[in-house]
Amino acid sequence: MSSSVLLSAVLSLGSIILSAVYFLSRRRQPSSNSSLPLPPGPPPLPIIGNLHQAPKSYPWLQYHRWSETYTNTSGVQTNNEKSAETPASSSVEQSGSGPGIMHLNMAGQSVIVLSTSLAAHDLLSKRGAAFSDRPRLIVAGETALKGYHMLLRPYNERFKLRQRLQAPVLGIRAAKAYTDIQEVESRQLLWDLLSDSEQPIDPHGAVERTIASTVYTLFYGYRVRDASDEILVEAHAVNHEFDALAQPGRYLVDAFPALATFCDKFGRFLPGFMTQWKVDAERYWERQRGLHLGNLARGLNLGGTGKGCWNVSRQMKRALDGMVSSVGIANTAVDLKGEESQTLEMDDEELALNIGIMADAALDATSGTLVWFLLAWVVSSADGETPSWVKRAQADLDKVIGRERLPSFDDKEAGLLVYIDAIMEEALRWRPAGAQGFPHFTKVEGTYEGYKIPANSVVVANAWSITREKEVFGQEYDVNEFVPKRFMSQAIRESDEWKRAPGFGYGRRICPGRHIGRNSLWIAMARLLWAFDVTPELDNGGSPVKVDLEGTDGVVTKPLPFKCRIEPRGQWVRDLVGSECDTWGVDHYKILDKIGAKVDNNE
Numbered sequence: 001m002s003s004s005v006l007l008s009a010v011l012s013l014g015s016i017i018l019s020a021v022y023f024l025s026r027r028r029q030p031s032s033n034s035s036l037p038l039p040p041g042p043p044p045l046p047i048i049g050n051l052h053q054a055p056k057s058y059p060w061l062q063y064h065r066w067s068e069t070y071t072n073t074s075g076v077q078t079n080n081e082k083s084a085e086t087p088a089s090s091s092v093e094q095s096g097s098g099p100g101i102m103h104l105n106m107a108g109q110s111v112i113v114l115s116t117s118l119a120a121h122d123l124l125s126k127r128g129a130a131f132s133d134r135p136r137l138i139v140a141g142e143t144a145l146k147g148y149h150m151l152l153r154p155y156n157e158r159f160k161l162r163q164r165l166q167a168p169v170l171g172i173r174a175a176k177a178y179t180d181i182q183e184v185e186s187r188q189l190l191w192d193l194l195s196d197s198e199q200p201i202d203p204h205g206a207v208e209r210t211i212a213s214t215v216y217t218l219f220y221g222y223r224v225r226d227a228s229d230e231i232l233v234e235a236h237a238v239n240h241e242f243d244a245l246a247q248p249g250r251y252l253v254d255a256f257p258a259l260a261t262f263c264d265k266f267g268r269f270l271p272g273f274m275t276q277w278k279v280d281a282e283r284y285w286e287r288q289r290g291l292h293l294g295n296l297a298r299g300l301n302l303g304g305t306g307k308g309c310w311n312v313s314r315q316m317k318r319a320l321d322g323m324v325s326s327v328g329i330a331n332t333a334v335d336l337k338g339e340e341s342q343t344l345e346m347d348d349e350e351l352a353l354n355i356g357i358m359a360d361a362a363l364d365a366t367s368g369t370l371v372w373f374l375l376a377w378v379v380s381s382a383d384g385e386t387p388s389w390v391k392r393a394q395a396d397l398d399k400v401i402g403r404e405r406l407p408s409f410d411d412k413e414a415g416l417l418v419y420i421d422a423i424m425e426e427a428l429r430w431r432p433a434g435a436q437g438f439p440h441f442t443k444v445e446g447t448y449e450g451y452k453i454p455a456n457s458v459v460v461a462n463a464w465s466i467t468r469e470k471e472v473f474g475q476e477y478d479v480n481e482f483v484p485k486r487f488m489s490q491a492i493r494e495s496d497e498w499k500r501a502p503g504f505g506y507g508r509r510i511c512p513g514r515h516i517g518r519n520s521l522w523i524a525m526a527r528l529l530w531a532f533d534v535t536p537e538l539d540n541g542g543s544p545v546k547v548d549l550e551g552t553d554g555v556v557t558k559p560l561p562f563k564c565r566i567e568p569r570g571q572w573v574r575d576l577v578g579s580e581c582d583t584w585g586v587d588h589y590k591i592l593d594k595i596g597a598k599v600d601n602n603e
């Protein structure tokens with residue numbers, strides 16, 4: 001048999017299996033009771049729906065373009081108007097824009113894309129009981145992470161128990177206690193950048209060290225010395241591999257879950273390409289497991305001077321032991337709604353994964369946003385002038401702080417530097433770290449604005465669209481520009497968090513680490529603006545080297561490598577940073593114990 005005949009035989013066999021699996025999996029979908037239309041969207045083809053148009057990269061950009069065309073979020077008349085039976089909500093009518101809901105059919109899988117903060121809030125927050133689930137990710141979630149990934153867990157009692165365990169170490173009080181570590185690490189950031197100020201540098205390394213060291217010190221009692229630290233390098237590699245495993249369309253089994261059962265039963269008779277997903281996922285699991293178990297062991301058994309000192313690993317282990325011993329109480333406290341009885345017994349493997357995944361979530365999103373802020377600075381300095389937003393921030397800093405000390409969290413608490421708050425919010429808006437929005441899932445059918453939302457829909461609140469919503473952010477300034485001033489408007493400052501800060505998600509799955517993330521960003525931004533001027537790298541002809549503004553693809557969007565000059569604003573910066581910002585002599589174990597006392601006393 002020639003190789004081409006063999007190939008076509010294999011492909012025919014593959015397509016027969018896929019068709020069978022497809023129809024079996026579709027049969028499970030409950031039939032709809034609703035006669036309402038589906039939300040608008042690009043016209044689907046028979047069977048495959050919009051699969052042929054599914055964006056292969058940067059999906060949030062295509063979703064944004066579609067939402068402008070089909071859901072009228074730009075306020076332009078389209079030929080896909082709502083049907084006559086569609087009731088319009090008064091708020092939508094007043095704004096003059098569409099309802100911000102779109103439907104895509106990915107080979108039978110409904111995907112609902114939300115492109116306004118109102119739609120996202122109405123569905124994901126207000127109807128949180130129905131809209132807080134996650135879609136199944138068979139390869140990345142269930143096989144490669146054994147269901148231990150907090151972000152990917154289905155919304156059930158098991159998840160809620162774990163959410164309760166992590167709440168005390170991520171909440172607003174804990175975040176306040178952690179500022180002592182953020183204070184140290186942001187000083188070290190100034191020292192590192194000053195040492196490199198002679199030539200253009202890519203700031204990714206210094207920023208990532210700062211955030212990683214903050215997170216690892218808190219979680220494991222371990223400071224990260226530089227960006228080439230082997231644990232940090234491994235964490236980045238593992239995150240990168242996760243993005244690849246979770247990439248939509250990479251593995252057929254994610255689109256056709258019944259294929260997983262089929263592979264489990266008949267795997268040994270199938271050609272290798274059909275079971276490769278399992279090989280990839282198992283290899284990844286071993287890598288993740290090794291990294292996180294190693295870190296947990298470090299956190300629990302800190303030797304030397306750190307022996308016995310407080311950190312998040314120890315705190316969670318202790319809380320877990322306490323909860324397990326009173327597990328009867330823990331279980332009656334939650335309504336199990338007929339689900340199998342769940343306890344909070346968690347072995348070290350699961351605990352390690354829980355803490356490790358939190359650390360990963362913290363690392364990329366926070367450091368990515370801080371580098372985006374520096375990139376905004378570079379881009380707005382491209383004409384050779386100090387950007388007006390930097391001038392204003394530095395004028396405030398000179399007035400409030402002066403040259404004898406660094407900005408501190410006390411200045412933030414006292415509300416003395418509200419323009420720095422505005423810069424931070426604008427960085428989170430201008431380039432939301434999770435640009436596509438992390439997908440939610442609903443098992444039950446619903447309706448919104450006269451449209452039907454089918455049961456078992458993936459629901460994506462497209463952060464890219466929502467952060468560009470003209471009604472909310474573009475009343476005075478172009479939504480595509482970096483303009484912190486828009487956050488000085490009373491209306492935005494006093495609006496609800498879901499409207500003002502859409503980059504952290506919604507409802508019962510809203511980012512629990514947002515208080516910690518915001519504090520890391522604020523102190524770093526305030527101190528960088530106090531200390532430095534940032535300008536583009538120049539080419540041989542003296543013109544600014546062009547930088548990419550699209551960033552990386554994937555779950556978290558970060559700037560691609562670029563270089564810039566980061567130079568001290570004056571001798572006073574050299575003097576103060578030189579005398580106060582080398583922090584390698586600081587006893588961080590002592591600081592951690594102080595934090596532990598605050599967390600224990602709920603201070």
Ligand code: HEM
Nearest residue numbers: 151361362365366433434438503504505506509511513517
């Ligand atoms: C600038 C910083 C950050 C940004 C922009 C960010 C953004 C997000 C977003 C968009 C989600 C998904 C929300 C949803 O599904 O609706 C999320 C979830 C999550 N984040 Fe963050 N995050 C940041 C920092 C952090 C930090 C510092 C931590 C921990 C210390 C953290 C821990 C988590 C966890 C555990 C989840 C999963 C929540 C769940 O699925 O229930 N994040 N984050």
